[in-house]
Amino acid sequence: VSLAASLAVTACTVGPLLEEGRAEAVRPVAAAVETARLMGTVQALVDGHAADAKVDCSSLDLSLIDQVRRPVCALSNGRARELVRQRLGALGLTVRDHPTLDATFPTTNVFADLPGTTRPDEVVLVGAHFDAFHQGADDNSSGVAAMLEVARVLSSRRFARTVRFVGFDLEELGLVGSTRFVEAGESEKVVAAIIFDCVGFASSAPNSQGGLPGFAIPTVGDFLAVISNQASEREALQVRALNARLGLMRVEAVVAPATGAFPITGNLMRSDHSPFWLRGKTALFFTDTANFRNPNYHRDTDTLDTLSPEFLTGVTRVSAAATAYWAEEVLP
Numbered sequence: 001v002s003l004a005a006s007l008a009v010t011a012c013t014v015g016p017l018l019e020e021g022r023a024e025a026v027r028p029v030a031a032a033v034e035t036a037r038l039m040g041t042v043q044a045l046v047d048g049h050a051a052d053a054k055v056d057c058s059s060l061d062l063s064l065i066d067q068v069r070r071p072v073c074a075l076s077n078g079r080a081r082e083l084v085r086q087r088l089g090a091l092g093l094t095v096r097d098h099p100t101l102d103a104t105f106p107t108t109n110v111f112a113d114l115p116g117t118t119r120p121d122e123v124v125l126v127g128a129h130f131d132a133f134h135q136g137a138d139d140n141s142s143g144v145a146a147m148l149e150v151a152r153v154l155s156s157r158r159f160a161r162t163v164r165f166v167g168f169d170l171e172e173l174g175l176v177g178s179t180r181f182v183e184a185g186e187s188e189k190v191v192a193a194i195i196f197d198c199v200g201f202a203s204s205a206p207n208s209q210g211g212l213p214g215f216a217i218p219t220v221g222d223f224l225a226v227i228s229n230q231a232s233e234r235e236a237l238q239v240r241a242l243n244a245r246l247g248l249m250r251v252e253a254v255v256a257p258a259t260g261a262f263p264i265t266g267n268l269m270r271s272d273h274s275p276f277w278l279r280g281k282t283a284l285f286f287t288d289t290a291n292f293r294n295p296n297y298h299r300d301t302d303t304l305d306t307l308s309p310e311f312l313t314g315v316t317r318v319s320a321a322a323t324a325y326w327a328e329e330v331l332p
């Protein structure tokens with residue numbers, strides 16, 4: 001049995017994928033996403049990384065680190081973290097720090113809750129890492145901007161469930177911030193999560209999409225990859241169905257076998273959703289597939305002008321709609 005065959009998407013057996021009325025009700029949420037705001041936020045983040053002090057790499061044994069794929073001495077996080085803090089606060093949300101003191105890798109995740117009205121103990125989480133190599137336009141200012149725009153659009157509305165917005169620290173050094181966040185118990189109430197990592201790069205050129213070993217995906221890099229494990233498969237299919245209904249963009253659902261924690265699926269485990277999967281939590285990884293599509297991955301050429309504003313807008317619209325759908329908007 002080939003891996004591709006074993007990954008065939010299974011039909012959902014319990015009820016319809018989407019509730020008609022609620023799916024239609026999130027249309028205005030998607031429409032409220034603004035391209036100019038998104039790109040303005042990416043610009044501010046990129047400028048911040050360019051001007052920021054780099055993390056102290058003097059204690060690291062650089063001979064053990066691949067400086068091409070992981071240029072650790074070009075990593076920054078301080079100004080981007082401050083921007084996340086300030087933007088979430090400006091929406092009227094109470095912003096909290098989740099600091100971990102550590103001699104080598106101190107981290108401070110930043111998060112804020114939009115409290116649910118009737119089921120506040122059920123959390124829909126939207127997260128992205130704010131640390132970046134070089135200017136980090138695609139990786140991951142695009143994801144942080146998407147998270148902040150979803151927060152802006154949702155914060156003027158009310159939902160039955162709590163929506164939690166998170167900026168994760170030091171993803172690039174091995175999912176450090178998100179792992180600590182989950183280990184601290186901050187994921188316990190999560191019923192669904194969207195994690196953004198690299199959501200701004202697209203191309204319509206033939207063969208612009210590299211192959212993802214073990215998975216059948218298109219060869220043109222103009223789609224959003226929605227990556228799930230089996231426990232999160234229904235939510236991945238809901239995103240795809242919601243996107244189709246709202247007519248937003250090209251979405252491909254990629255489902256990893258079982259928990260997702262297999263060596264062959266290592267490429268699907270490379271971001272902050274991974275600690276959630278390992279904790280048995282429903283989480284989706286939204287990505288343009290990073291180095292499988294973007295030649296600027298982890299290079300100083302990962303700049304704003306290489307991004308597609310239309311693509312980033314589409315991703316953010318799908319995400320705002322899915323988050324609102326799961327959180328269940330309380331309509332007046």
Ligand SMILES: [Zn+2]
Pocket residue numbers: 129139140171197198
């Ligand atoms: Zn990243």
